[in-house]
Amino acid sequence: MKELADAQAVGKLVEELATQVKSSVNLDQSSDVPWALVGVRNRGDKLAERLSDAIGPEIFANRVGVLDITLYRDDLSEVAAQPIVQTTEIPFNVDGMNVVLIDDVLMTGRSVRAALQSLMDFGRPKRVWLAVLVDRGGRELPIRADFVALDLSKGADGLIDGDHVQVLISEVDGKDAIEVRPKTAS
């Protein structure tokens, strides 16, 4: 296991992501399309809250939601036992909105595919943006992120293809960090 980023570095990456999202929000000032943040469980939702705080909660006016994509996974019929389903909480109408979808790591794109389908079942956003803390590379679907804080898709020091990039978030894992774990270990 190797640590790619410590708590301080994660804090900087969140700020960087917030800056990128905010610049798009600012460019959009002239339109009256509201903005919302939707985080993908189990860490994207925590990141969404941090982004809301960093960008300015007044922009989102409590439009911060949580998606659980378990029921939309494309490998449900292949896994050994049913994974734990948690609640999806989108307490606002997504119709006609700018929705920023937030996940911790983007790799194959399958989670994002599931999240998009789930989001569409709640309504018809005007536009969906994708913000991720880390782009790991290794896409299996034609999906790309609009906002990326840490881009490892072109490779990084000592990172090999099978490695698992794990973002740790203090609310879930007890600390903030980004770790690289050899595939066999997990």
Next chain:
Amino acid sequence: MNSKLEQQDEYHWPHKHLLGIEGLAPEDIRFLLKTALSFEGVSTRSVKKVPALRGKVVVNLFFEDSTRTRASFNLAASRLSADVLDFSAKASSTSKGETLVDTVRTIEAMGIDAIVCRHNLSGAAVQIAKSVNCSVVNAGDGQHAHPTQALLDAYTIAKRKNLTKDFDFSGLKVAIVGDIAHSRVARSNIRCLQKLGAKVVLVGPPMLVPSIFKDLGCEISHSLDEVLPEVDVVNMLRVQFERLESQAFASKREYAVFYGLTEEKMKLAKDDILVMHPGPMNRGLEIESPIADGPNSAVLEQVANGLAVRMATLFLVTGV
């Protein structure tokens, strides 16, 4: 904190069938109810469907009349994107002499993932589960069990009493009132409530509440007036005319006077008593209309919650 999370992740629902409550551990019941919490939201959004069971086939196999349970399972399966086959056994080959086992094997041969069955004989669901390889969910067998009703009742209690965090019913006392002897709802409810930590008191005339039920660890009472002040929940069972052959009670009027939940009797109860009824209600017999429609009643919530609990049930059993 991390290790705690991983421990939670390690729990896997172990049951391929849901035949009764007796086979479930308390942690299984709590896990199923927690899963139901997640499914509840599906019914309130614009697209009331999730793709979790896409490509799977669920058969409703009802050998006994049922409207609401059947509709509830049907809708639950549809909301999970499963294909639903409604098989009315009355109009089928069983009336031409086919045995139960042959019927279910024939149905299974069509490529079925789950059978939801109701039968008037106790033990039918177990027999079906032994005969097939797919999942079997018991939607009521004779006087034996009606597990999803017990689970949705527990879910309703937890929602109304703010116990959805851990589904721990310790300190809660629940009265089940009516024809306990013939009731599968009562049997499943007793076990489910006890496993979650609640105390159960059974109330009704002696013919319908035999003292042998004490062996299940329940209190028994023949006076609703005495029980009402001390319970948090009262579950009024339907008087089942179709199952009552004997003269178990002298008259409907007498039953209504002693065991019906009237406005007068409600004055004896705690202010926040929760009133439940599995339906269909005999208004004016076991429950008076102002109570059934009043603020303490959770009758319609039970129906709504039944959908979430049955979605969770179908989702979990088909994954094993």
